[in-house]
Amino acid sequence: MTHHESPTGSYDDATGIDAEVESGRPVLSVRELSKTYTTKRLIGSGKGYQALSNVSLDLRAGEILGVVGESGCGKSTLGKVIAGVETTGIGGAEVGGQPLDLAQGTRTRDQRRQVQFVYQSPRGSFNPARRVSAALRYNARLAREVTGEPVDDALERAVKSVGLGAQHLDRYPNELSGGQLQRLSIGRALITRPDIVFLDEPTSSLDVSVRGEILNLLTGLRESMGLSMILVSHDLDVISYVADRILVIYVGQIVEEGSASDIVARPAHPYTRALLTASSLPDPAEPLELAVDVRDASFLPTGCRLAPRCPLAEARCSEPQHLVASHGRSVRCWKAESTLR
Ligand SMILES: Nc1ncnc2c1ncn2[C@@H]1O[C@H](COP(=O)(O)OP(=O)(O)OP(=O)(O)O)[C@@H](O)[C@H]1O
Ligand code: SF4
Ligand SMILES: [Mg+2]
Structure with a gap:
């Protein structure tokens, strides 16, 4: 079994699981997270819309945590603050036992590697003018910095892990189906060997016929890699099918x-x-x-x-x-x- 040292722990090449994750403590802890959006109308008034109020959660290793609620309840905001896409959250968080800054959104490269976000619309997250491999390279370089894995090897590993082949990397987004693109979005997240993947309604923009495939892919990744995920949906059927906790x-x-x-x-x-x-x-x-x-x-x-x-x-x-x-x-x-x- 080969291990590579990283700033936060070590990796097992066979599984891609961070060794710290196996120790039993939560991979992610969030404490009293609040997030207020200040709209143009409210700028200067010191007021805003509080989209999240004192949210605390723990995500355990290999767990799928489902987040459910109606439109506008703050599901995406939760993921965006954890992933650093949205800044100025108030509260505490730890990933892999290391503190995560929610207030500034400033992340080290290793922290960016640790937390990955998969967007609802796969078409929206690929540049239509570029081959899909271009969209995966940033994460492949993050992986190379931490594990030394060559970029091309990381890309190939990513597509294989989501049931696609190397030939898909050379395609343009309009040459692929929504389901294939969502697989690639998930593959892009997996490239970095993340501690957590936050999936924001990953099936809602897809045809009903392929939704089950994506959900089965996620449960398969949990089994094969011990991947820890937060899965957002407004659909309790979806959540109850794959999640361990809700x-x-x-x-x-x-x-x-x-x-x-x-x-x-x-x-x-x-x-x-x-x-x-x-x-x-x-x-x-x-x-x-x-x-x-x-x-x-x-x-x-x-x-x-x-x-x-x-x-x-x-x-x-x-x-x-x-x-x-x-x-x-x-x-x-x-x-x-x-x-x-
Ligand atoms: N950038 C923003 N500026 C101002 N308000 C925002 C912003 N983003 C979200 N909001 C508001 O914050 C609240 C939570 O939004 P969020 O997108 O997190 O909800 P959601 O649960 O993901 O909804 P949906 O199911 O529609 O995706 C909503 O009232 C939304 O209008
Ligand atoms: S959910 Fe209904 S019953 Fe419960 S505290 Fe709120 S208003 Fe009261
Ligand atoms: Mg949302």
């Missing part, structure tokens, strides 16, 4: 967390129950109608954020709701807490 986000806050099987079988929070009702999974006992676009939620209540939409709301719901943990589950709703015990 985070449910509502207007920038985690409202429920637990193992995927547990959450699907026994959703505790009224919002999770509503999401499940909207999908094709079995109806929970008390379905909710949620028909409001959260982008319109200009007013955030100081108490439970769901209160204006929740048919179970009572006076006590106007008090701030805290994420309460019990038996491996967490829920942010005083009424649902008792169901966890």
